[in-house]
Amino acid sequence: MEYINTNLTLLKKQENKSYMKVEGLLNKVHCANALSFLQRMPCDSVDLIITSPPYFQQRKYGAGGIGNETTEEEYIDNLISIFNECPRIIKPTGAIVFNLGDKYLNGNLSLIPYKFAIKASENKNVFLINQITWAKTNPTPRQEHRKLIQSTEPFFIFAKTKNYHFNLDEYLSHLDRKNKKTNLSFSKAGSKYFDIINQSDLKDEEKENAKCELEKVITEVQLGKIESFRMKIRGIHKEAYGGMDGGRNNQIRKNGFTIIKITGNAMKKDLIESPVEATKGNKHIAVYPLYIIQELVKLLSNRGDIVLDPFCGSGTTCIAAKNLERNYLGIEINPEYVSLSEERINETDISCAEFLL
Numbered sequence: 385m386e387y388i389n390t391n392l393t394l395l396k397k398q399e400n401k402s403y404m405k406v407e408g409l410l411n412k413v414h415c416a417n418a419l420s421f422l423q424r425m426p427c428d429s430v431d432l433i434i435t436s437p438p439y440f441q442q443r444k445y446g447a448g449g450i451g452n453e454t455t456e457e458e459y460i461d462n463l464i465s466i467f468n469e470c471p472r473i474i475k476p477t478g479a480i481v482f483n484l485g486d487k488y489l490n491g492n493l494s495l496i497p498y499k500f501a502i503k504a505s506e507n508k509n510v511f512l513i514n515q516i517t518w519a520k521t522n523p524t525p526r527q528e529h530r531k532l533i534q535s536t537e538p539f540f541i542f543a544k545t546k547n548y549h550f551n552l553d554e555y556l557s558h559l560d561r562k563n564k565k566t567n568l569s570f571s572k573a574g575s576k577y578f579d580i581i582n583q584s585d586l587k588d589e590e591k592e593n594a595k596c597e598l599e600k601v602i603t604e605v606q607l608g609k610i611e612s613f614r615m616k617i618r619g620i621h622k623e624a625y626g627g628m629d630g631g632r633n634n635q636i637r638k639n640g641f642t643i644i645k646i647t648g649n650a651m652k653k654d655l656i657e658s659p660v661e662a663t664k665g666n667k668h669i670a671v672y673p674l675y676i677i678q679e680l681v682k683l684l685s686n687r688g689d690i691v692l693d694p695f696c697g698s699g700t701t702c703i704a705a706k707n708l709e710r711n712y713l714g715i716e717i718n719p720e721y722v723s724l725s726e727e728r729i730n731e732t733d734i735s736c737a738e739f740l741l
């Protein structure tokens with residue numbers, strides 16, 4: 385077991401605590417305070433923690449809990465106490481994802497999510513691998529005269545070792561499929577290069593060779609072997625790197641052309657677009673998008689893994705886990721929300737989940 389920092393191993397050896405057995409906790413939402421529940425969770429037992437804690441002084445969820453502290457510092461300290469339990473609980477291949485929203489305090493954007501992330505990164509048992517920005521396609525249209533509408537929120541992803549699960553091909557894979565469809569039409573557009581070759585000053589033999597290679601590469605796109613390509617033809621396109629000697633420029637000079645194949649899938653960026661989840665019909669007031677959570681579950685865990693949400697709310701994380709054939713474990717302080725999430729989870733028909741994958 386390779387930890388980034390060995391403090392955690394020491395900690396585990398020193399502690400003689402008796403923890404709960406994870407098997408008995410699975411596929412349920414537990415009515416409890418996140419901190420005391422997490423303190424009783426066994427070490428290295430969960431694959432992924434995804435959560436959205438209450439934002440600072442934003443809403444009253446009832447049943448106490450965090451979010452309504454009098455100062456920002458107190459709120460962040462409470463949040464950090466909960467966060468600091470997580471590295472011990474996740475497996476060495478695991479990850480922790482926290483989503484937080486910002487707030488204006490006396491007209492000043494407080495940057496609370498980032499203050500939290502900076503403090504969380506001080507924990508030597510984790511490291512921050514990404515901050516994903518959720519761009520809301522339908523933000524609340526509350527336009528102030530001298531401020532722009534806030535339309536983004538961060539998701540911070542922490543890992544415990546360099547061996548964290550990261551299924552890049554499964555993340556936003558529907559965009560890859562969309563790309564491939566686009567490429568069929570691109571391949572038609574790619575045929576514009578035939579005209580360019582004909583109009584070029586290449587020698588006849590070079591033109592024939594260029595057209596032959598162009599046909600081959602168009603077929604590769606049509607068969608889905610590559611994503612797309614670009615062609616550079618001598619005398620038509622500028623040489624790369626200001627004409628310095630190098631592989632591409634040498635090919636253009638020698639053969640009259642070069643073909644740059646673009647393989648692989650769409651670029652997977654730290655930006656995800658999604659509408660705010662409609663709250664109509666959901667009694668919970670702050671639900672995060674199932675779409676984003678499913679993408680993160682696919683990225684950071686495998687089928688059969690255990691996904692935990694310590695601020696379960698209406699159960700979105702658990703629904704994402706169930707849809708994707710993972711085990712879930714929810715913790716929620718408000719008994720009304722525990723019942724609500726159980727209702728939503730039970731209504732989730734896993735056979736309908738395919739369209740979300």
Ligand SMILES: C[S@@+](CC[C@H](N)C(=O)[O-])C[C@H]1O[C@@H](n2cnc3c(N)ncnc32)[C@H](O)[C@@H]1O
Pocket residue numbers: 416417418419435436437438439445446447448449450451668670671672673694695696697698699700701715716717718721
């Ligand atoms: C932002 S909401 C989570 C919403 C959830 N992501 C969803 O999509 O439905 C935060 C939740 O944390 C709960 N909560 C607040 N303090 C808590 C605590 N100390 N332990 C457990 N749950 C708590 C609140 O009752 C609230 O339902």
